[in-house]
Amino acid sequence: MSVQHPSLRSPITAADRVLLEIQRAIVQGDIAAGSKISEPELAKRFDLSRAPLREALARLERCHLIERIPNAGARVVKLSTQGLLSLYQLRETLEGLACRLAAEHMADSEITELRGLLDQHLSTQRVREGESYYQEAGDLDFHYRVILGSKNAYLINILCDELYYLVRMYRVQLGMNGPRVSRAFDEHKAILNAIANRDGELADLLMRRHIAASRRNIEKQLEQTGT
Amino acid sequence: MSVQHPSLRSPITAADRVLLEIQRAIVQGDIAAGSKISEPELAKRFDLSRAPLREALARLERCHLIERIPNAGARVVKLSTQGLLSLYQLRETLEGLACRLAAEHMADSEITELRGLLDQHLSTQRVREGESYYQEAGDLDFHYRVILGSKNAYLINILCDELYYLVRMYRVQLGMNGPRVSRAFDEHKAILNAIANRDGELADLLMRRHIAASRRNIEKQLEQTGT
DNA sequence: ACTACGCTAATTGTCGACAATGTTGTTGTT
DNA sequence: AACAACAACATTGTCGACAATTAGCGTAGT
Numbered sequence: 001m002s003v004q005h006p007s008l009r010s011p012i013t014a015a016d017r018v019l020l021e022i023q024r025a026i027v028q029g030d031i032a033a034g035s036k037i038s039e040p041e042l043a044k045r046f047d048l049s050r051a052p053l054r055e056a057l058a059r060l061e062r063c064h065l066i067e068r069i070p071n072a073g074a075r076v077v078k079l080s081t082q083g084l085l086s087l088y089q090l091r092e093t094l095e096g097l098a099c100r101l102a103a104e105h106m107a108d109s110e111i112t113e114l115r116g117l118l119d120q121h122l123s124t125q126r127v128r129e130g131e132s133y134y135q136e137a138g139d140l141d142f143h144y145r146v147i148l149g150s151k152n153a154y155l156i157n158i159l160c161d162e163l164y165y166l167v168r169m170y171r172v173q174l175g176m177n178g179p180r181v182s183r184a185f186d187e188h189k190a191i192l193n194a195i196a197n198r199d200g201e202l203a204d205l206l207m208r209r210h211i212a213a214s215r216r217n218i219e220k221q222l223e224q225t226g227t
Numbered sequence: 228m229s230v231q232h233p234s235l236r237s238p239i240t241a242a243d244r245v246l247l248e249i250q251r252a253i254v255q256g257d258i259a260a261g262s263k264i265s266e267p268e269l270a271k272r273f274d275l276s277r278a279p280l281r282e283a284l285a286r287l288e289r290c291h292l293i294e295r296i297p298n299a300g301a302r303v304v305k306l307s308t309q310g311l312l313s314l315y316q317l318r319e320t321l322e323g324l325a326c327r328l329a330a331e332h333m334a335d336s337e338i339t340e341l342r343g344l345l346d347q348h349l350s351t352q353r354v355r356e357g358e359s360y361y362q363e364a365g366d367l368d369f370h371y372r373v374i375l376g377s378k379n380a381y382l383i384n385i386l387c388d389e390l391y392y393l394v395r396m397y398r399v400q401l402g403m404n405g406p407r408v409s410r411a412f413d414e415h416k417a418i419l420n421a422i423a424n425r426d427g428e429l430a431d432l433l434m435r436r437h438i439a440a441s442r443r444n445i446e447k448q449l450e451q452t453g454t
Numbered sequence: 455a456c457t458a459c460g461c462t463a464a465t466t467g468t469c470g471a472c473a474a475t476g477t478t479g480t481t482g483t484t
Numbered sequence: 485a486a487c488a489a490c491a492a493c494a495t496t497g498t499c500g501a502c503a504a505t506t507a508g509c510g511t512a513g514t
Binding site for chain 2: 012013016051054055058059062064070071083086087089090093094096097101152153154155157158162163
């Protein structure tokens, strides 16, 4: 059982490359949510055969970006309040577990690196006040490392491979930027401290709160935009 | 977002059929754990082309029964104490969450049905004392229904599609029968009561304990057999 | 006018062959 | 004898075409 998961291996095959492209296109909304996916059309658009394309579609289904019906075709997922709620319910629990395990299993060197990453985020934040891209990338990077620190291959796979892009899709398409930036950094700091103190229970709690807060923030923004 | 997940749809395509066959073969150990998988060989064995076979392999990778390396091939997963620990860590948390959600979202009719199922298990147990097959099927069926009761599509997908067969593989190949049968039924009953009382917190706790006990039971059996 | 049926067209599933990559056995050198 | 480079082989990745199924549409019937 390898801890190194598929997303980290550089794209080797044509299927890998087209997967990354379509993934990005869906997350960014270039391929509209809910729209039907035509295999021949995409094959022509990316200039390859349907074989690697279908391989890519299978993986897109795996990370919940598309839904396939046998003999009927594939559609890009539709975002919904219900779906977002389900997703964040899961993240709360799973990343909480990841934190607890990280507190137990992360090497001291990894913790040191993570602290360095946070410091870097803080200085970046000061300079790039309000620019959401850095915040998002930084936030995801922090979560990413904690998850990897759990050393649980299945957990890593679920969070980093299967749910990661869906989370990004919700964030991007709902236009997450908001004033939650600085508070999120503080929360990250607190989580890291709990991990460094090897206090798994606290780390779990703090992470669950952190994600719950993030969820409420998105929900608020969602009702502002209109249901 | 459909709550009905892929495993429940009847096998339509050739890829679906061969998927079920290979799945069963791997879970049962007919295809040895850790052994290399040859696409041409399997294609010949099941008398179909490599295209649907590769589709099936992609799904087998999704439920962690095989591991693929680009341009190198696929291997059946190797069972390990570490892997079992990781798997049950995850199940503890996830099925705990499923229980909590089930206590919130299950319809009264579903709860009534589930109670009927448990009664049926009890009478079956009295008749078929010690036969592990019924116990396993019944246990999985109970868990299955609770998970479906959570009404969280992502959670259902992960537990029923992605981890389900791996759990079965560990159980089957480690020869789970043991004297835990009657106790498991009592625990199921307690969990159901908590759900019926809409006490999500207790249901969560009881399910986590139930799975932890199951894990310890397997671990014990594992060291008896020899590491 | 609306529904039911059948047909056409497009899409998905499957196939066999070719190209590219890994693997293995051999050979030559140090 | 051990190691490295090479070559032959096997396996995986990709392609284009065909078969099977479905969706859309027009027509006929009530």
